[in-house]
Amino acid sequence: MRHYIGIDIGGTNTTIGLVSEKGSIVIRDEIKIGDFAHRPFIDFLQAIIDSCIALAATHHASIEGVGIGAPNGSIFKGTIEHSDNLPWKDEYQVASIVEEALKCPVRITNDANAAALGEKEFGVAQNLNDFMVITLGTGLGSGIVCGGKVVYGHDGFAGELGHAVVEHEGRDCTCGRRGCLEAYVSIRGIKQTYQELGGTEDEAPADLMVRARKGDVLAKEVFVKTGEWLGLKLADAATYTSPEAFVFFGGIAECSDLFFPAAKATMEANIYNLYSNKIKLLKSSLPANDAAILGSAALVKRSESGTLFD
Amino acid sequence: MRHYIGIDIGGTNTTIGLVSEKGSIVIRDEIKIGDFAHRPFIDFLQAIIDSCIALAATHHASIEGVGIGAPNGSIFKGTIEHSDNLPWKDEYQVASIVEEALKCPVRITNDANAAALGEKEFGVAQNLNDFMVITLGTGLGSGIVCGGKVVYGHDGFAGELGHAVVEHEGRDCTCGRRGCLEAYVSIRGIKQTYQELGGTEDEAPADLMVRARKGDVLAKEVFVKTGEWLGLKLADAATYTSPEAFVFFGGIAECSDLFFPAAKATMEANIYNLYSNKIKLLKSSLPANDAAILGSAALVKRSESGTLFD
Numbered sequence: 015m016r017h018y019i020g021i022d023i024g025g026t027n028t029t030i031g032l033v034s035e036k037g038s039i040v041i042r043d044e045i046k047i048g049d050f051a052h053r054p055f056i057d058f059l060q061a062i063i064d065s066c067i068a069l070a071a072t073h074h075a076s077i078e079g080v081g082i083g084a085p086n087g088s089i090f091k092g093t094i095e096h097s098d099n100l101p102w103k104d105e106y107q108v109a110s111i112v113e114e115a116l117k118c119p120v121r122i123t124n125d126a127n128a129a130a131l132g133e134k135e136f137g138v139a140q141n142l143n144d145f146m147v148i149t150l151g152t153g154l155g156s157g158i159v160c161g162g163k164v165v166y167g168h169d170g171f172a173g174e175l176g177h178a179v180v181e182h183e184g185r186d187c188t189c190g191r192r193g194c195l196e197a198y199v200s201i202r203g204i205k206q207t208y209q210e211l212g213g214t215e216d217e218a219p220a221d222l223m224v225r226a227r228k229g230d231v232l233a234k235e236v237f238v239k240t241g242e243w244l245g246l247k248l249a250d251a252a253t254y255t256s257p258e259a260f261v262f263f264g265g266i267a268e269c270s271d272l273f274f275p276a277a278k279a280t281m282e283a284n285i286y287n288l289y290s291n292k293i294k295l296l297k298s299s300l301p302a303n304d305a306a307i308l309g310s311a312a313l314v315k316r317s318e319s320g321t322l323f324d
Numbered sequence: 325m326r327h328y329i330g331i332d333i334g335g336t337n338t339t340i341g342l343v344s345e346k347g348s349i350v351i352r353d354e355i356k357i358g359d360f361a362h363r364p365f366i367d368f369l370q371a372i373i374d375s376c377i378a379l380a381a382t383h384h385a386s387i388e389g390v391g392i393g394a395p396n397g398s399i400f401k402g403t404i405e406h407s408d409n410l411p412w413k414d415e416y417q418v419a420s421i422v423e424e425a426l427k428c429p430v431r432i433t434n435d436a437n438a439a440a441l442g443e444k445e446f447g448v449a450q451n452l453n454d455f456m457v458i459t460l461g462t463g464l465g466s467g468i469v470c471g472g473k474v475v476y477g478h479d480g481f482a483g484e485l486g487h488a489v490v491e492h493e494g495r496d497c498t499c500g501r502r503g504c505l506e507a508y509v510s511i512r513g514i515k516q517t518y519q520e521l522g523g524t525e526d527e528a529p530a531d532l533m534v535r536a537r538k539g540d541v542l543a544k545e546v547f548v549k550t551g552e553w554l555g556l557k558l559a560d561a562a563t564y565t566s567p568e569a570f571v572f573f574g575g576i577a578e579c580s581d582l583f584f585p586a587a588k589a590t591m592e593a594n595i596y597n598l599y600s601n602k603i604k605l606l607k608s609s610l611p612a613n614d615a616a617i618l619g620s621a622a623l624v625k626r627s628e629s630g631t632l633f634d
Contacts (some may be wrong), residue, residue: 088600094598096325160477165470167566168454169602172470174563177596179534182492189596246492253484254468254564258475286487286499287406288396292479
């Protein structure tokens with residue numbers, strides 16, 4: 015059987031999976047970004063390459079191709095470019111280095127585009143042709159699918175909903191601007207909302223989630239506020255590509271029950287009438303980490319058959 | 325030679341053109357919407373049908389197909405649905421009625437999508453695969469092209485930039501919501517800006533344009549403010565589909581020299597760094613009214629060859 019490597023480079027962890035051609039993750043490995051924060055990017059890349067070789071060797075498999083989903087990954091240039099959610103800020107030629115090391119085709123795209131491909135191939139979006147995947151983690155990413163195809167934009171960088179502005183002159187964002195959706199709807203954003211609402215401890219969203227489910231009023235309010243900011247921007251987002259659904263993926267999406275009602279209500283209260291009561295909010299059905307790995311693998315698998323931009 | 329009819333239904337006028345297969349408008353006719361404002365929609369549609377028949381007869385041509393660009397025109401359903409910029413508010417089955425009357429294929433889409441097709445086929449966007457056409461007239465419409473294809477969305481209603489919100493809790497919009505871009509950047513919006521800045525006369529944008537070109541400070545300021553609102557929203561719009569250019573079309577686009585500098589400066593000052601200094605603002609090269617007529621004709625011509633959604 016043919017095997018591919020799917021890689022999900024996230025703001026905190028990087029997960030590497032050996033994926034069978036039938037789309038199951040045979041074995042996986044994880045690298046903590048923090049361990050490499052003060053070292054050159056090439057060290058991090060070498061650790062990824064070593065992991066790929068080790069995974070394949072363990073399974074006695076040869077690698078047909080490597081797909082990588084990464085913040086600011088460019089499908090056209092094969093690069094990762096000055097990402098706000100990684101410790102390295104320059105532009106790095108990733109695809110060619112990994113290709114040289116592993117002697118197989120390597121494709122790279124935005125981590126959220128990879129997640130969108132994963133949902134389309136294996137997840138809740140299998141029967142949808144127009145949807146947007148929103149990844150909620152350290153940051154907020156998005157992958158847009160229109161007419162069954164991922165929207166890449168002229169430079170490969172379409173789908174940065176996290177850096178669409180929800181509050182003009184609002185919170186400082188890591189990108190240097192103000193009021194970006196990511197500054198409100200992300201792990202960082204949720205922590206800040208908790209503090210602004212009077213929270214005194216240094217609570218991670220996962221802990222807040224537990225407290226909210228136990229009925230803690232402040233914790234519940236944090237997720238309601240988060241849902242309201244999200245809903246406001248979803249109403250705006252609908253006017254561009256008129257999706258049938260927004261699909262949520264990533265750590266924070268696990269507590270969709272806590273913020274979907276406020277998000278849906280705020281979206282409907284603010285949406286242009288053409289789109290009223292048409293758009294579903296869905297939670298990814300794929301296990302955490304799987305969508306991006308499977309999507310990355312699908313990216314390179316598809317590119318083999320000449321449909322790179324499908 | 326084969327001939328098609330291209331129709332551009334606008335908020336003020338409807339233009340009907342007989343288009344040769346080579347893409348030139350052989351002869352055209354115009355209907356004023358205002359003459360039908362207090363009559364049933366079917367009367368207006370009958371006037372369009374009569375005009376098509378008359379244009380074809382005058383030129384001794386048979387009609388191979390009819391393409392219609394209209395506010396809220398749905399390519400999937402062949403309908404016009406509750407448009408804010410037309411006097412009729414219900415959903416009208418347009419394609420089937422015109423097909424029945426003229427015995428040829430009829431395709432209908434958003435007027436801005438038709439303009440986008442026109443720019444792609446015949447205008448400044450012939451070499452672009454990722455762009456957004458923005459039509460500036462009574463309202464503000466937009467047609468989005470990604471990877472060379474028009475983005476229709478799951479319901480055919482993608483691309484309503486005019487109803488993306490630029491000022492939360494801002495000006496009343498005709499759609500019943502507040503702060504929509506169309507309430508600022510359109511004929512109506514420009515008139516209101518002029519009054520808010522202290523203008524006392526009932527000036528049409530065309531008159532303001534003349535005064536601004538003569539150096540009138542207030543008139544110039546109106547267009548600068550208009551450009552600023554536009555630029556703010558363009559910065560946001562870029563995050564969705566990462567276009568190579570925004571192409572401006574319609575009456576107000578004629579004075580692009582008066583608002584492009586402010587729009588460009590504001591867009592760049594507010595844009596996410598991934599998109600900085602990448603996006604061009606272009607003015608349509610097609611004569612007023614032509615892009616939508618040619619684009620509508622191209623829509624039905626393409627659908628004949630089985631590439632309806634290209």
